[in-house]
Amino acid sequence: MAYALLNVKIYDYQKYEDLGFIVIDEKIIATGKMSDYKNLGYEEFNLAGKLVIPAFVSGHTHLYSTFARGMSLKFNPTNFVEILEQLWWKVDHFLDRDLIYYSSLIGAMNQLSFGTTTLIDHHASGEIEGSLGLIKKAIVERLGLRCVTAFETSDRFDVEAAIKENLSGFKLREKSLANSLFGMHALLSLSDESLKKISRNLNNNGIHIHVAESLMDEEDSISKYGMRVVERLEKYNLINEKSILVHCTHINELEMDIIKKHNAVIAVNVTSNLNNAVGISQIKKFLDKGIRVISGNDGLIPSQPIEYLNIYYLSHLKESSPIGFSLDDLKRIITNTYEYTNSLLGTKLGRIEKDAEADLLVLDFNNLTPVDENNIFSHLFYGVFPGLKPNWVIARGKIKYKDYQETEDYSIDRLEGLTQAKRLWSRINEGGNDVRFKY
Numbered sequence: 001m002a003y004a005l006l007n008v009k010i011y012d013y014q015k016y017e018d019l020g021f022i023v024i025d026e027k028i029i030a031t032g033k034m035s036d037y038k039n040l041g042y043e044e045f046n047l048a049g050k051l052v053i054p055a056f057v058s059g060h061t062h063l064y065s066t067f068a069r070g071m072s073l074k075f076n077p078t079n080f081v082e083i084l085e086q087l088w089w090k091v092d093h094f095l096d097r098d099l100i101y102y103s104s105l106i107g108a109m110n111q112l113s114f115g116t117t118t119l120i121d122h123h124a125s126g127e128i129e130g131s132l133g134l135i136k137k138a139i140v141e142r143l144g145l146r147c148v149t150a151f152e153t154s155d156r157f158d159v160e161a162a163i164k165e166n167l168s169g170f171k172l173r174e175k176s177l178a179n180s181l182f183g184m185h186a187l188l189s190l191s192d193e194s195l196k197k198i199s200r201n202l203n204n205n206g207i208h209i210h211v212a213e214s215l216m217d218e219e220d221s222i223s224k225y226g227m228r229v230v231e232r233l234e235k236y237n238l239i240n241e242k243s244i245l246v247h248c249t250h251i252n253e254l255e256m257d258i259i260k261k262h263n264a265v266i267a268v269n270v271t272s273n274l275n276n277a278v279g280i281s282q283i284k285k286f287l288d289k290g291i292r293v294i295s296g297n298d299g300l301i302p303s304q305p306i307e308y309l310n311i312y313y314l315s316h317l318k319e320s321s322p323i324g325f326s327l328d329d330l331k332r333i334i335t336n337t338y339e340y341t342n343s344l345l346g347t348k349l350g351r352i353e354k355d356a357e358a359d360l361l362v363l364d365f366n367n368l369t370p371v372d373e374n375n376i377f378s379h380l381f382y383g384v385f386p387g388l389k390p391n392w393v394i395a396r397g398k399i400k401y402k403d404y405q406e407t408e409d410y411s412i413d414r415l416e417g418l419t420q421a422k423r424l425w426s427r428i429n430e431g432g433n434d435v436r437f438k439y
């Protein structure tokens with residue numbers, strides 16, 4: 001049955017309504033000013049001045065990394081590749097079918113509690129075949145959210161099997177709910193032979209790949225192949241307007257121009273870059289060149305607004321200027337993220353209007369100073385994004401959180417998630433030191 005949110009402030013990064021209503025079924029079926037509201041038999045919720053915004057999208061995440069939280073491991077990296085070898089490649093090596101399903105489920109539940117209802121995932125696991133289907137099962141079927149999957153093809157895996165899994169990912173497409181990209185780990189773990197194979201199998205689909213996350217990716221490409229990372233991707237016809245190039249921390253102007261020429265998007269994950277100490281992307285320059293920049297979280301933190309805060313403040317540092325990156329620049333990244341996702345899923349996420357997707361957040365909102373359509377984003381950024389936990393989360397029209405409480409019982413899933421996490425930790429502790437990587 002349709003229901004109505006009444007007496008709410010409504011903001012979708014484009015329009016602001018100070019006292020409005022939203023009627024929701026599977027989608028938004030009506031919205032407007034309270035003075036225009038008519039009850040046509042809807043269940044009503046008076047939200048008395050709360051703020052409604054679109055739910056978040058993570059433009060790049062790794063749900064497979066979920067069970068690494070709190071894990072104790074011998075860890076003493078001196079550079080970025082050693083972080084991969086000592087941590088992430090050990091975690092993904094031991095993921096079997098149950099671990100793939102539960103890490104996706106528990107990770108997506110965690111991000112949902114912070115208001116994210118659509119996840120663009122980048123997956124790697126020792127068990128390759130069927131892995132993308134398990135992720136979709138956890139996110140779309142069990143949790144009622146939306147996802148875009150990809151398997152990180154890499155020379156440390158069976159490349160043929162990884163290609164096959166990406167191709168089967170395309171069969172999981174379901175309008176408005178699921179889609180797939182062709183996943184590649186990073187060029188430093190892919191030979192020319194592998195790139196040729198991927199290129200032959202791409203069929204105009206988009207790739208999803210880490211690009212120049214650390215300087216080592218560029219150095220490796222230049223020393224082994226005599227060209228930069230993005231040039232090498234272009235050489236094998238791997239970039240198009242559906243592609244996500246992740247990070248791009250160390251790309252130069254020439255590479256930016258190639259990305260712009262093919263109209264690919266760059267997914268930035270600044271908090272992860274800080275954590276790995278790899279550098280800060282030139283986000284302002286990407287935007288000024290007209291490149292579509294979107295925002296992910298790299299699986300590191302479940303909260304998308306923390307990424308938004310860090311993008312803004314770090315870009316000031318990068319530009320060495322307190323006005324070198326504006327709130328409008330940030331807003332552009334947020335709206336780009338919705339628009340790009342809409343192009344993949346055939347949705348209308350990120351808008352609060354008739355026929356748009358009903359993926360929404362209801363937030364407590366006490367404006368300390370006057371609010372209007374010109375300054376609402378500033379109120380959101382300074383007053384709401386820091387520490388944001390949504391009061392309500394609505395996904396695909398269903399209320400998933402209300403008054404900060406889950407509306408469905410996931411306690412058995414959580415318990416099983418803990419058991420699976422323990423199992424992964426023992427598997428790594430028993431066999432992790434024997435894992436060696438060839439690429």
Ligand SMILES: [Zn+2]
Pocket residue numbers: 060061062122210246298
């Ligand atoms: Zn990543």
